[in-house]
Amino acid sequence: MSASLKHTPLAQTHIAAGARMVDFGGWDMPLAYGSQIEEHHAVRQDAGMFDVSHMQNVEVTGPAARAYLRRLVANDVNKLTVPGKALYSCMLNPQGGVIDDLIIYFFAEDTWRVVVNAGTAPKDVAWMRRVAQAEGFDVTITPRTDLAMIAVQGPNARAKVWSARPDWQAPSAPLAPFNAVQLADDVLVARTGYTGEDGFEIVLPAAHAVTLWQDLVAAGVRPCGLGARDTLRLEAGMNLYGQDMDELTLPAEAGLTWTVGLKDAERQFIGRDALAAFSLPVTFLGLKLSERGVMRSHMTVHTPHGTGETTSGTMSPTLGVSIAFARLPQGVAPGDSVEIDIRGKRVPAVVCKLPFVRNGKAVELT
């Protein structure tokens, strides 16, 4: 194990299983255990799991928690009224750039949880505390470094979780998508994910992570690495922070307008004024390559309306063609033919809406 990297409670388990480990945002994480494409298909067709313990759970507690979160993030947490409900949002800086994208869980007026990305966690927590202090919100920000997180995804994921943990079935079976339930022993079961498939994300004490992982393996859940996680999220049309958006990107430039809550005109969330002031002439859409080859990030896209750029790209194991996200000049629309500069050669591609794949099937939205 690399000494300079951070390790999740499951790192030794991954290494013992023969995983190829990589540095991901300062964490020693499994890239793949064997064939990355087989791991991808396991999630689309059956059940796979990911160690996502590097992601940071942050508790937001206190009487001003709701008011604070309505100020802190771009989506409106007033959409959350039922305990356990989750909301995806961006946290913006005053210039409207994306500090991070995150998920917020509501449990009670004074009890909320925010899950942020691994690489941005220290910066996020510092920003969250700064906003709370500077603006005098009566909240406590508590990073939970004692927790692990396992995402179990795929059409058979929930059933396999229940076979490994029968006690969890009754409380988690009624969960609608994007809802969570807190169980005994500091366990959180959420019907969320980053693959476009059904499944759970399970948060639990770090000390219990290895046992759950091994029980899930015994229940027929295939361990999957970051490689499959990336192809799955790309097919599902889900953004990756640092690649598809960052602090220099407005939500609209990353296809995230739907996550910005503008309904309440009175709500002054951080970044709102900047979003109202700027309007960049770009659109964020998908691309499907029409010939052989693989699109990657930062490739130039030639369109009749000017040039654009890919932000993420890969070979789609489900579709068998290369897919990408791209920031394109306004006026480019789904169905348009464009050309991608791949290593100096212009290769034709078709613009399409996102996602590419949902619940195991290709989505034809063009």
Next chain:
Amino acid sequence: MSLPTDRQYTNTHEWVRADGDVLVVGISDPAQEQLGDLVFVGDVSVGATLKQGQTAGVVESVKAASDIYAPVDGEIVEFNQALEDNPNLINETPYDAWIFKIKPAQAGAPQGLLDAAGYQAVVDAG
């Protein structure tokens, strides 16, 4: 898997096997393992004249693209078309799934290549 001794290797992880007056080139087993599942092999220009070390084509896994290089000065004379539809042949049988053939500019034994032991040392050094 031990390295076949019927061929030579480069520092950049190609294997090179003499076949009549041409050299057959592929990538080594450690190289394909490092790359992972291959999804594209191409950009090989048949007829191109290259210097040793110049880019001869590309192999792409799901995650990354990696150039393959001409092991000697010479002319690319053939590309393995079977890899267009089945790039994963390289993952399955790296020492059979050749990528291109090159006709050396100079006759005689190619210079600057490693034997199996020499290449093993490159692999071990990471």
